[in-house]
Amino acid sequence: MLVDTHAHLHSDAFKDDLNEVIERAKKVGVLYIIEAGLDLETNKKVLELAKKFSIIKPSLGVYPTDATKLTNEELESSLNFIRQNKDSIIAIGEVGLDFNEGRETEKQQREIFQKVINLAQEIKKPLIIHSRKAEEECVQMLESSTLKKVIFHCFNGNFKLVKRIENKNWFLSIPPIILRSLHFQGIVNNVSIENLLTETDSPYLAPPPKTRNEPAFVKLAVERIAEIKNLTFEETQNLIFKNFQNVFLKQF
Numbered sequence: 001m002l003v004d005t006h007a008h009l010h011s012d013a014f015k016d017d018l019n020e021v022i023e024r025a026k027k028v029g030v031l032y033i034i035e036a037g038l039d040l041e042t043n044k045k046v047l048e049l050a051k052k053f054s055i056i057k058p059s060l061g062v063y064p065t066d067a068t069k070l071t072n073e074e075l076e077s078s079l080n081f082i083r084q085n086k087d088s089i090i091a092i093g094e095v096g097l098d099f100n101e102g103r104e105t106e107k108q109q110r111e112i113f114q115k116v117i118n119l120a121q122e123i124k125k126p127l128i129i130h131s132r133k134a135e136e137e138c139v140q141m142l143e144s145s146t147l148k149k150v151i152f153h154c155f156n157g158n159f160k161l162v163k164r165i166e167n168k169n170w171f172l173s174i175p176p177i178i179l180r181s182l183h184f185q186g187i188v189n190n191v192s193i194e195n196l197l198t199e200t201d202s203p204y205l206a207p208p209p210k211t212r213n214e215p216a217f218v219k220l221a222v223e224r225i226a227e228i229k230n231l232t233f234e235e236t237q238n239l240i241f242k243n244f245q246n247v248f249l250k251q252f
């Protein structure tokens with residue numbers, strides 16, 4: 001009953017062996033993989049993959065830094081594409097704010113993110129958030145919304161922000177790099193299991209550095225969460241699966 005709530009299987013890294021990658025995921029017990037798009041082109045690939053593999057559930061996004069390079073018309077058609085496909089998607093993402101390269105585009109990124117938040121409210125879908133060097137700004141903008149289903153993917157913000165996320169009853173998805181990341185171990189230690197999900201961000205963020213990540217490795221994250229929470233592996237995967245059902249499989 002494992003779930004990977006964030007992967008990019010449309011990536012070239014999987015072009016030669018995607019079938020095997022999916023088989024390995026199924027073999028360790030992965031039931032769902034949320035495949036996240038970044039722009040119009042990858043969003044189309046995400047929908048195709050979801051048609052081909054029933055384990056894949058599509059999430060369509062506008063990646064924050066890429067979106068600033070779009071014209072207004074292009075942005076609107078990207079958002080419209082998500083709107084038009086609302087009945088086939090499980091979430092909107094990845095979306096958010098990214099100030100890793102500086103704040104020159106901050107105002108524009110905030111305007112785009114606000115449009116995305118409005119869209120999530122309009123079509124009633126969970127939001128999967130990317131928030132690099134912009135964690136507080138993301139949390140703040142989302143706190144001003146009425147959204148109840150928000151998932152922070154690979155969240156690197158501080159523990160005050162983690163608590164604000166938990167207080168809103170939102171979710172943090174934990175990747176397998178928890179094996180070597182004190183930050184993610186700390187999140188799991190400090191946050192109720194009711195606010196945790198698991199992800200891989202495949203092909204990125206593999207537990208051994210500079211190797212390819214894949215959805216089967218989500219099992220490693222569950223094992224580590226179980227250890228920290230003093231639960232069995234079964235209990236942990238069941239509780240996380242319950243969270244997954246509440247966020248993604250139930251109607252708003």
Ligand SMILES: [Zn+2]
Binds near residue numbers: 201
């Ligand atoms: Zn990602």
